[in-house]
Amino acid sequence: MMYLLDILLISLTAALINNFVLYYFVGICPFVGVSRKVEMAFGMGCAVTFVISIAALISWSITTMVLIPGAPLSSFIAGFFLPEQAAAKIDLTVLSYIVYIFAIASSVQFVEMYVRKYFPMLYGSFGVFLPLITTNCAILFACLTIMSHVTGVDNPADAWDLGRAIALAFFGGVGFTIAIVIMSGIREELELCDVPEPFQGAAITLVIGGILAIAFMGFTGVDSGIRAALMPSVTEQVSTMIPPRPDVLAILDLSSQVRQP
Amino acid sequence: MADSPTAFERFVQGILPENPVYRQLLGLCPTLAVTNGMKPALTMACSVGFVLLCANIVISLIRNLLKPHLRIVIFTLTIATFVTIADRFLAAYFFQMSKTLGPYIPLIIVNCIIICRCEVCASKQGVVTAASDAIGQAIGFGLALSSIAAVREILGTGMLFGIRVLPTAWPDWVIMVLPPGAFITLGLLLGFVNWIGIIRSKGSAK
Amino acid sequence: MRSFKDSNLFQAWLVLLLATAFGCALAGVQTKLGPVIEANKTRETLAKIPALVLGEDQAQQLSRQKKSLSITSRTIKIEKNGIKKFYTVYDAFLEGTLAGHVAKASGQGYADKIELLLGLDADARTITGLFILDQKETPGLGNRIIEKPWRNQFLGKPSATRLVVVKGNPGKDNEIDAISGATISSRSVTGIVNKTITDIKAQLVSPPKETADEQETSHNENGKIKENT
Numbered sequence: 105m106m107y108l109l110d111i112l113l114i115s116l117t118a119a120l121i122n123n124f125v126l127y128y129f130v131g132i133c134p135f136v137g138v139s140r141k142v143e144m145a146f147g148m149g150c151a152v153t154f155v156i157s158i159a160a161l162i163s164w165s166i167t168t169m170v171l172i173p174g175a176p177l178s179s180f181i182a183g184f185f186l187p188e189q190a191a192a193k194i195d196l197t198v199l200s201y202i203v204y205i206f207a208i209a210s211s212v213q214f215v216e217m218y219v220r221k222y223f224p225m226l227y228g229s230f231g232v233f234l235p236l237i238t239t240n241c242a243i244l245f246a247c248l249t250i251m252s253h254v255t256g257v258d259n260p261a262d263a264w265d266l267g268r269a270i271a272l273a274f275f276g277g278v279g280f281t282i283a284i285v286i287m288s289g290i291r292e293e294l295e296l297c298d299v300p301e302p303f304q305g306a307a308i309t310l311v312i313g314g315i316l317a318i319a320f321m322g323f324t325g326v327d328s329g330i331r332a333a334l335m336p337s338v339t340e341q342v343s344t345m346i347p348p349r350p351d352v353l354a355i356l357d358l359s360s361q362v363r364q365p
Numbered sequence: 366m367a368d369s370p371t372a373f374e375r376f377v378q379g380i381l382p383e384n385p386v387y388r389q390l391l392g393l394c395p396t397l398a399v400t401n402g403m404k405p406a407l408t409m410a411c412s413v414g415f416v417l418l419c420a421n422i423v424i425s426l427i428r429n430l431l432k433p434h435l436r437i438v439i440f441t442l443t444i445a446t447f448v449t450i451a452d453r454f455l456a457a458y459f460f461q462m463s464k465t466l467g468p469y470i471p472l473i474i475v476n477c478i479i480i481c482r483c484e485v486c487a488s489k490q491g492v493v494t495a496a497s498d499a500i501g502q503a504i505g506f507g508l509a510l511s512s513i514a515a516v517r518e519i520l521g522t523g524m525l526f527g528i529r530v531l532p533t534a535w536p537d538w539v540i541m542v543l544p545p546g547a548f549i550t551l552g553l554l555l556g557f558v559n560w561i562g563i564i565r566s567k568g569s570a571k
Numbered sequence: 572m573r574s575f576k577d578s579n580l581f582q583a584w585l586v587l588l589l590a591t592a593f594g595c596a597l598a599g600v601q602t603k604l605g606p607v608i609e610a611n612k613t614r615e616t617l618a619k620i621p622a623l624v625l626g627e628d629q630a631q632q633l634s635r636q637k638k639s640l641s642i643t644s645r646t647i648k649i650e651k652n653g654i655k656k657f658y659t660v661y662d663a664f665l666e667g668t669l670a671g672h673v674a675k676a677s678g679q680g681y682a683d684k685i686e687l688l689l690g691l692d693a694d695a696r697t698i699t700g701l702f703i704l705d706q707k708e709t710p711g712l713g714n715r716i717i718e719k720p721w722r723n724q725f726l727g728k729p730s731a732t733r734l735v736v737v738k739g740n741p742g743k744d745n746e747i748d749a750i751s752g753a754t755i756s757s758r759s760v761t762g763i764v765n766k767t768i769t770d771i772k773a774q775l776v777s778p779p780k781e782t783a784d785e786q787e788t789s790h791n792e793n794g795k796i797k798e799n800t
Binding site for chain 1: 390391393394397398437438441442445446448449452453468471472474475477480540543544545546547548549551552553555556557559560562563
């Protein structure tokens with residue numbers, strides 16, 4: 105039950121609250137470059153989601169099996185050369201980035217082969233964008249976030265398992281898709297508008313992205329609200345329940361100094 | 366081949382005319398992420414400069430041995446190694462800054478600037494040309510980051526480099542140091558740079 | 572006619588050679604910088620402990636007198652509703668006597684996780700210090716939980732009653748004034764403090780003897796590991 109709640113919160117956070125594009129600024133290049141048509145954008149979003157999930161699976165497995173100190177595979181192999189104690193302390197995390205980028209490159213290759221075989225039309229329309237997903241920051245960012253939750257925790261019991269890792273990756277991709285599809289919808293409308301010449305293209309996209317980011321900021325705190333609502337017995341974290349609107353008013357109140365609570 | 370720019374020309378090109386952020390629109394991810402203060406922005410610019418320089422030099426040294434199939438693999442391997450070195454160095458000697466920059470240092474690996482320069486320049490030119498291209502692009506990148514960071518930090522906190530420049534009466538535009546401020550600042554500055562470009566090309570056309 | 576350079580065998584060797592060279596470079600970097608990074612991480616926490624347990628003034632006085640605190644760390648395990656939670660606790664000894672405890676705790680803030688160090692006196696009756704290790708709250712608003720004046724409110728508060736956040740004048744002994752414009756962040760920090768005290772207070776004063784989970788490592792405050800005498 106707690107596990108499902110955790111997964112729900114991770115998914116919600118990755119997709120909406122801390123949206124990969126609008127909060128963490130990863131995946132900006134396709135966001136600005138590919139978002140002219142809704143179909144293209146949606147296809148790109150799905151491809152990225154697919155690649156991110158596979159890459160997260162590979163990188164989580166390698167991190168837990170090989171890279172962290174005391175990982176099963178590396179200590180097993182090192183056990184042939186070194187005494188037991190030293191073998192358990194072999195720390196290969198310095199190789200993490202190289203491993204992740206190759207995991208991503210292989211995932212992209214895999215997805216490319218799959219799409220070429222089963223969706224040839226889609227493959228044709230994608231053109232050069234599919235291999236370009238390798239340089240999409242969002243995927244490496246997902247792998248890095250998973251790594252920080254596996255290696256950066258004080259206590260091994262808090263380290264993320266595969267379910268949480270895949271949840272973050274998949275819903276991060278979903279969030280990316282949401283953002284890019286919204287942007288492409290807006291840009292399709294924008295083609296009928298009179299944008300000043302210096303702003304045409306990337307500049308206006310970025311400004312609109314900023315306004316979208318403001319909109320998505322409205323989701324902040326939803327996760328702590330859900331946590332407080334669904335786990336009243338365990339969450340003695342806040343001393344009172346948080347009623348949503350009065351606190352939002354509290355934040356606006358004192359910076360604008362106009363409204364009375 | 367007689368037309369390819371000299372080392373010095375590449376150096377100058379990288380700073381403004383072929384600025385990686387404003388003209389080529391590469392490396393937007395770190396540009397938005399680390400520019401909420403001048404210090405993180407300059408640290409990022411130095412890191413990218415270091416990786417770009419080392420990667421360009423190494424690739425340029427082995428350029429005659431590269432073949433189309435495996436060159437992307439070799440680029441990636443080289444860049445990832447130097448990024449790991451830069452990341453570890455920052456974590457060891459600039460721990461606080463390393464925590465502030467967080468995952469954005471490893472994201473230099475997929476920064477389009479570096480792969481682009483390796484592909485376009487380092488794999489085809491000699492070491493000196495590659496190195497000067499790297500330095501030029503790095504300075505250009507640093508300039509772009511600083512311009513955005515200056516705007517965001519001054520408007521958002523009233524400080525520059527942690528030193529107060531605006532009077533305390535200034536109501537901090539907190540939005541500037543939050544994600545939306547990054548997007549809007551970059552969009553407006555990009556529009557501004559484009560506008561200057563248009564005026565200059567109209568002026569020279571007359 | 573393909574030269575040797577074009578052959579796949581050569582290319583494979585090239586990649587392998589490069590990989591080995593880079594691997595060695597990285598191994599070198601790890602050997603040299605790994606310990607420095609580890610020391611940075613532990614120092615970040617350990618350097619704060621004197622001020623958290625003894626208060627700023629006394630800690631400075633101590634360092635002028637060149638005395639040092641001996642710090643041991645242990646893990647406290649809490650089991651509640653079938654969920655296990657672990658706290659890292661540092662016990663500080665001054666010249667043999669227990670001076671206080673520092674617990675590392677984390678919880679959900681407004682934007683993301685907040686990690687903090689909570690200092691308690693030797694019998695865990697009073698809060699002696701609070702330090703925010705990591706937070707990602709709104710700059711200029713929730714961010715202000717790191718400021719000293721606000722954190723100093725917690726000093727001297729009794730651990731027996733739950734702390735409550737109020738907006739305005741904190742009157743009673745267990746009231747904390749919220750940061751204007753950052754009520755939720757203030758409440759989150761107070762909540763983490765409350766929860767930590769509730770969870771570990773019993774085990775702090777009388778540690779259970781048979782638990783196999785506790786590992787005692789001895790550090791002095793510069794992060795160097797001392798032998799357990």
